Amino acid sequence: MPALVFDCDGVLADTERDGHLPAFNRTFEEFGLPVRWSDEEYAEKVRIGGGKERMRTLLTPEFVAAAGLPSDPAALDEQVAAWHRRKTEIYTAIIGSGSIPPRPGVRRVATAAHEAGWTLAVASTSAEASVRSVLELAMGRELTPHFSVFAGDVVQRKKPAPDIYTFALHRLGLDPAHAVVIEDSRNGLLSALGAGLACVVTTSAYTGQEDFTGASLVVTSLGDPPPEETVAQVLSDPLGTDPGPYVELADLAGLLTAADGGDTDPVPSDPRPH
Incomplete structure (x- = not known):
């Protein structure tokens, strides 16, 4: 068959513009991260497969320092995973609201x-x-x-x-x-x-x-x-x-x-x- x-x-x-993008930005806000993606910036991020992979594009040495993040790669991976878990919670709530x-x-x-x-x-x-x-x-x-x-x-x-x-x-x-x-x-x-x-x-x-x-x-x-x-x-x-x-x-x-x-x-x- x-x-x-x-x-x-x-x-x-x-779902990208009205679901994933606001979920990313609310996550950044909750974690006190010095970034908010604009619509134009996110139009480039969607070319990257996977939410954690999109988040990892932030991790330049300058951003890590400005956000007070750990420099150890394993600790950074754990941090990204935490961001992504929260982002998924926010996103599923948006979908559950029926707004999209x-x-x-x-x-x-x-x-x-x-x-x-x-x-x-x-x-x-x-x-x-x-x-x-x-x-x-x-x-x-x-x-x-x-x-x-x-x-x-x-x-x-x-x-x-x-x-x-x-x-x-x-x-x-x-x-x-x-x-x-x-x-x-x-x-x-x-x-x-x-x-x-x-x-x-x-x-x-x-x-x-x-x-x-x-x-x-x-x-x-x-x-x-x-x-x-x-x-x-x-x-x-x-x-x-x-x-x-x-x-x-x-x-x-x-x-x-x-x-x-x-x-x-x-x-x-x-x-x-x-």
Whole structure:
């Protein structure tokens, strides 16, 4: 059976600007750190996979001295881990408040995939608690238990390395040729491609201008029909998928067939309305 694997941040919900950024800055404030990331600064930080890794970019000798931090590397690692634990608590509270909506189409397409017997998973380098909070927000309590979650430090190398996807494929016993990934960033795309996976990109708040060469399809979102209508605008369609105003599971199934040269049996999908 085929599989549909979602990234989390920027894909299930557009969480970076209104979730992660304020959570980082509130953490810095609580710990008395002399830094607050602006929107422009954070737009650069999101290119770094992993929250602890983003925090570690602060640790110049000048910052360590100004913040009164220990110089011992092991002690610094413990400090960063403490910051990150608190940041995760703040972030999950923001998600739990419901102030950040799910992205269009993710629950609709995931529901169709589940009903068609597809394997569902999330693969993210964010902390697992953060990922699970966004997953439940986006998918609801009934669908969430059908997802396998691969997140946080289950792999040492974060995106754009392919490790999180190769790990997920191994654990799920999946053939890369039978899985489609939904990503929102160039780092995520490179990670998926490195694992041999077809990748659809739904651009998000900080990623619209990135290079998505190699993606099977690039859209502004998966889209949703009325009453909460959001039309999926196609930005790149190298395989000629030609989705309608809302990306359907049939479109994703077609990407697997196209990537395999069209020689495989049809991939199960939802009935496509005409």
